[in-house]
Amino acid sequence: MTDVIRRKIDRARPAAAEGAPGADRGWRLALARAARNAMGLDLEFRSLTITRQSLAEILEQVPDRALLGLLDGPQGGLGVIMLAPSVTAALIEKQTLGRLSAQPPAPRKASRIDAAMVAGVIDRALAGLDEALAEEADLIWAGGFRYASYLEDPRPLGLMLEDEGYRVLSADVLLGAGREGRVILVLPATGRGLRPALQTDAAEVEAPQFTAALGAQVMQADCRLDAVIGRLTLPLRQIMALAPGYVLTLPSATLDAVSLETIDGCRIAGGKLGQNRGMRALKLAEAVAVRPVTPAMPKVPRVALSEEPPPELRAAG
Incomplete structure (x- = not known):
């Protein structure tokens, strides 16, 4: 009877997010800090899941009227970030009005201007994710991505993205004034980025390394x-006769x-x-190759043999 109860508890327990706690904690901190530091917007996470999905599964869950940002990653890897209309509207409203109104605007399709206005926040969040994962194993697949371009329609994603496995970070966020929405980050599951920095021994760190420090400076x-x-x-x-409007031909x-x-x-x-x-x-x-520049030797004045020696030399014999 005890084994039956234990199995039921295990089935009801939610599965651990793949890649957690590194990418889970890192993306929470990075996105929240980017929204706060870039525009003073308080962003809180209600939930965050990290799953593996195929390209076909990703195309089926694109939010309606979502802002789609194509991400450029290491070694030609491509990712996607999807912002629900409510999230995009909150980011735009905070930048233009400085606050969020009590009545949210009607949902609309994101434009290229909207994408340009939120691109800085996206890049700041991705850079923060790199910093948070500097010593985490998840840096291999989640690090090194930046905003590249805006997609007006999700249909080209099936042709632009490779048909491989992806890690999908799906988050439900709160943006203040009763606003909420979904942010989906899609990155290739195969690690193509840099490996995390290895932690060195404390004694080795404290040892004098004058040459390395000087080289770094x-x-x-x-x-x-x-x-x-x-x-x-x-x-x-x-040249002295040059004036505005003068055309110079470069052959x-x-x-x-x-x-x-x-x-x-x-x-x-x-x-x-x-x-x-x-x-x-x-x-x-x-x-x-750059040839090293050899410093010129200082010139030593030469004395002609025909010149008379100075008087002190003649007195010395």
Whole structure:
């Protein structure tokens, strides 16, 4: 009789979330802090579940009129974050009005402008998740993702995402003023990110490591690099005559042959001009070794043999 009761209790007990407590605790803290620090919005979790699902199962549970953000991850991995209309409306209302009204707005389909306004909060939350999982095993699959683009319709997800297993973090959140909604984070189950940092022995940490500390400080120093598309040589009188509206022709300038150079003109690498997440970017195609600069020896004045020796030398014989 006791065994029967024990089995019934085990069946009624909820299954432990896969990946917990690392990703469970990390996502709770990261999303709540991002909402509070970015716009002063108090976000609380009512529940959070972490499950493994297939791509077909994920496509069936996309919330109606949800804001869909495509996430770019390590090694070409793609993820998705889905915000219910009530969550999106609360984030937009807090940014535009500074508060949440007592009467929530009518549900509507999210627009590209809405996605641009909440992209910063999403990136801040994902960065906070990386920090929370710095020493957790879940960093391998949950770390390194950032907001990439907005999807107007969930149907392309079936073609954009790989047909593999995914970890789905589904959360019901409270946003104040009686607002509530769902936030779903979908990430590839296969770990493609960095492994967590290993904890070192206390004695090893306390040991003097002057060389490593000095190297870290040097590597943090700023170094200016210029992306040179083309060069043009002009006479001085033509340079002095330059005025607004003057057009300079670059005969050898090409977007796929950009040179990355130091401030003194030393060529470091070559690449081509493009863009990444809406910003101008330079994709390196090849790199060359940098020759160390040998300091010039100070010049020592030479005395001609025909010159007369100074009087003190003549007196010494």
